[in-house]
Amino acid sequence: MKTNNQHDSNGRRSFIKKGFAGLAGISVLPSVLKGSEEVKAEKPEKKGTFIYRTLGKTGFKLPIVSMGVMNSDNPDLVRAALEAGIVLLDTAHGYQRGRNEEMIGKVVKDRPRDSFVLATKVPGDHLDRKTGLFTEATKAETFIEKFEISLKRLGFEYVDILHLHSVVKREAVLFEPLMNAMIKLKKQGKTRFIGVSTHRNEPEVLRAAADSKVYDVVLTAYNFLQPHLEDMHKALDYAVKAGLGIVAMKTQAGVYWDRERQNQINMKAALKWALQNKNIHTAIPGFTTFDQMTLGLSVMEDLTLTPKENQDLKLGKQLSFNSLYCQQCGKCLAQCGKNLDIPTLMRSYMYAYGYKNPALARETIDSLDLSALPCKNCNTCGIQCTMGFNIQDKILDITRIKNIPQDFLV
Ligand code: SF4
Ligand code: SF4
Numbered sequence: 001m002k003t004n005n006q007h008d009s010n011g012r013r014s015f016i017k018k019g020f021a022g023l024a025g026i027s028v029l030p031s032v033l034k035g036s037e038e039v040k041a042e043k044p045e046k047k048g049t050f051i052y053r054t055l056g057k058t059g060f061k062l063p064i065v066s067m068g069v070m071n072s073d074n075p076d077l078v079r080a081a082l083e084a085g086i087v088l089l090d091t092a093h094g095y096q097r098g099r100n101e102e103m104i105g106k107v108v109k110d111r112p113r114d115s116f117v118l119a120t121k122v123p124g125d126h127l128d129r130k131t132g133l134f135t136e137a138t139k140a141e142t143f144i145e146k147f148e149i150s151l152k153r154l155g156f157e158y159v160d161i162l163h164l165h166s167v168v169k170r171e172a173v174l175f176e177p178l179m180n181a182m183i184k185l186k187k188q189g190k191t192r193f194i195g196v197s198t199h200r201n202e203p204e205v206l207r208a209a210a211d212s213k214v215y216d217v218v219l220t221a222y223n224f225l226q227p228h229l230e231d232m233h234k235a236l237d238y239a240v241k242a243g244l245g246i247v248a249m250k251t252q253a254g255v256y257w258d259r260e261r262q263n264q265i266n267m268k269a270a271l272k273w274a275l276q277n278k279n280i281h282t283a284i285p286g287f288t289t290f291d292q293m294t295l296g297l298s299v300m301e302d303l304t305l306t307p308k309e310n311q312d313l314k315l316g317k318q319l320s321f322n323s324l325y326c327q328q329c330g331k332c333l334a335q336c337g338k339n340l341d342i343p344t345l346m347r348s349y350m351y352a353y354g355y356k357n358p359a360l361a362r363e364t365i366d367s368l369d370l371s372a373l374p375c376k377n378c379n380t381c382g383i384q385c386t387m388g389f390n391i392q393d394k395i396l397d398i399t400r401i402k403n404i405p406q407d408f409l410v
Helices: 021-025 075-083 095-108 140-154 176-187 202-212 229-241 267-275 290-298 307-319 342-353 358-366 391-403
Strands: 008-014 047-054 061-063 088-090 117-122 159-164 191-198 217-221 245-249
Touching (some): 075 088, 075 290, 088 245, 095 117, 095 140, 095 358, 117 140, 140 159, 140 176, 159 176, 159 217, 176 191, 191 245, 202 217, 202 229, 267 307, 342 391, 358 391
Parallel strands (some): 088 117, 117 159, 159 191, 191 217, 217 245
Antiparallel strands (some): 008 047, 047 061
16 A cells, blocks of 8 residues: 555544543643644543644644544534544534534534534535536535535534535536635635545546645545555545545445344454555544444554454455445446436445434435336346445335435434
8 A cells, every 4th residue: 555654643642441421521622733743631541642644735633533423413422522532523514404513513612613623515506416517507606505504503604624525526526616616615714624525436536636726625435345446545645745635434334244234344444444544644434332432542543453353354355245335436327227326325225224324324315316216117127236236126225215204214
């Protein structure tokens, strides 16, 4: 794996090993912009060393593990994450229909503004899912309106990072109406930095963001099961050399191997694997329990893979065929006569069964313009999937979620 040492630094941290009940009294004062790598906590239970990296040209010095809040509606968990030393909280306009942003806003509102980094994501409207391109109907005004709603929900006049949510093509990254809207919002001080997020075709998106000379950050899927890893590593090098900060998501590749959740991915190993690449400045695993958070924090001191973890990752690659994780390679797109956005449907499937987050699965499906039974009247599905999925079965299974009343998914 290609690496880049320039952004690594070690900061002294208090590492909280036991549960989180006693954390309320601990005062953590990270100064994320002032370059302080020496962050002190009162009443340390164990002296340890967290690894910090600088998020490209933003200058934020972040611990290598941040929090993807999308799967959590528990303010105590977010509070505990911050108390334990996590600095960056990642949310999005659409998560839990806005309640995720509201919850985060309440948790951080009384904290020093420079003690946390707030990132949210707003999608452009009228994205042609098939081509990945924005259309003539896409409006900067709509994007700005959504972002203003996000600011209100969060209760702040600005965020630290605003991402254009979920782009897959170079043209979408460089789509001028939205790019100019983000530049304007940055000039107005409503966001300090801007970026793009991507789940698919990541190397192209990374290169486009670097070439734009406009964006500061890319939030990208990155994990040990991804296809095109060689190209991904080259693109990450290219983006980091251009000064971009890189945040990794989907590091745990679906969490479970199977729909029945009998076989769990070695999450610690998968997270370590991703963070061993020093071009990844921080990762945002989605914690939903205190145990998961403890596990995430436990990699922050040492990224060395044990022999068993190495073995688990190797075995995992063998198990990955027909697992929950869709590689988002897009090879199925041209094969479906009904132009279904299969990669996004498969992502919903992973949210429902791997992340145990049916509400997010439903939100993701609702973002598609789907008929009630999209595969109806297709007698056989001839789609050849890279991961060996029975696409029709999975679509029939996951789209049932459209029939569940929204209230049951809250
Ligand atoms: S071919 Fe399979 S792995 Fe690739 S995007 Fe489609 S569903 Fe996902
Ligand atoms: S069964 Fe569904 S996914 Fe398969 S070709 Fe038909 S519409 Fe597309």
